[in-house]
Amino acid sequence: KAGVTQTPRYLIKTRGQQVTLSCSPISGHRSVSWYQQTPGQGLQFLFEYFSETQRNKGNFPGRFSGRQFSNSRSEMNVSTLELGDSALYLCASSRTSGAYEQFFGPGTRLTVL
Amino acid sequence: DAKTTQPTSMDCAEGRAANLPCNHSTISGNEYVYWYRQIHSQGPQYIIHGLKNNETNEMASLIITEDRKSSTLILPHATLRDTAVYYCIVRVANTGANSKLTFGKGITLSVRP
Numbered sequence: 001k002a003g004v005t006q007t008p009r010y011l012i013k014t015r016g017q018q019v020t021l022s023c024s025p026i027s028g029h030r031s032v033s034w035y036q037q038t039p040g041q042g043l044q045f046l047f048e049y050f051s052e053t054q055r056n057k058g059n060f061p062g063r064f065s066g067r068q069f070s071n072s073r074s075e076m077n078v079s080t081l082e083l084g085d086s087a088l089y090l091c092a093s094s095r096t097s098g099a100y101e102q103f104f105g106p107g108t109r110l111t112v113l
Numbered sequence: 114d115a116k117t118t119q120p121t122s123m124d125c126a127e128g129r130a131a132n133l134p135c136n137h138s139t140i141s142g143n144e145y146v147y148w149y150r151q152i153h154s155q156g157p158q159y160i161i162h163g164l165k166n167n168e169t170n171e172m173a174s175l176i177i178t179e180d181r182k183s184s185t186l187i188l189p190h191a192t193l194r195d196t197a198v199y200y201c202i203v204r205v206a207n208t209g210a211n212s213k214l215t216f217g218k219g220i221t222l223s224v225r226p
Contacts, residue, residue, distance in 0.1 A: 033213065043214075092212070098206055
């Protein structure tokens with residue numbers, strides 16, 4: 001079956017702009033989590049959505065937000081982009097929240113100039 | 114979630130077993146040990162998890178000490194494609210828990226020809 005897909009794969013924005021990233025989970029999966037990966041901070045948890053509700057949130061400013069639709073697809077939004085937001089953004093899906101196995105997508109590489 | 118400690122890097126010869134250690138001395142009774150790996154420029158990939166018994170699947174074996182304070186991931190016949198960063202993570206996993214994974218720096222495994 002198809003894996004987790006993320007769009008776009010690459011994105012270039014300038015400071016002050018906003019961006020929306022999309023994640024389509026594996027069919028039947030209802031939990032979607034988002035992570036930011038940078039060389040300095042490594043992989044950091046942003047938030048998790050399950051059944052259209054935010055279930056958990058990491059330690060990121062309010063400029064980072066997300067949502068989940070009834071078909072379990074999820075989007076994350078970053079407003080007022082800063083240079084430090086340049087990162088690989090990964091989403092992971094699982095059947096339920098707290099499930100043993102999570103499946104990660106290939107990520108969206110965001111570059112902020 | 115309990116914190117884990119891993120060596121920074123290790124290498125092994127192709128075809129030999131790779132034994133990747135992890136310390137998790139503050140693990141709680143309801144926390145599982147998970148291993149994920151991330152091949153360069155890809156999303157992390159689930160490998161295996163366990164609570165207290167040793168586990169084996171088609172990818173690897175997980176050996177957990179009796180006191181559960183440390184574990185070892187074993188790749189029985191390492192190949193060049195196993196070159197990656199391997200993350201040892203401990204977390205509660207059951208219905209009602211959230212899906213947050215706390216990644217450390219991981220251990221970089223280099224498999225040499």
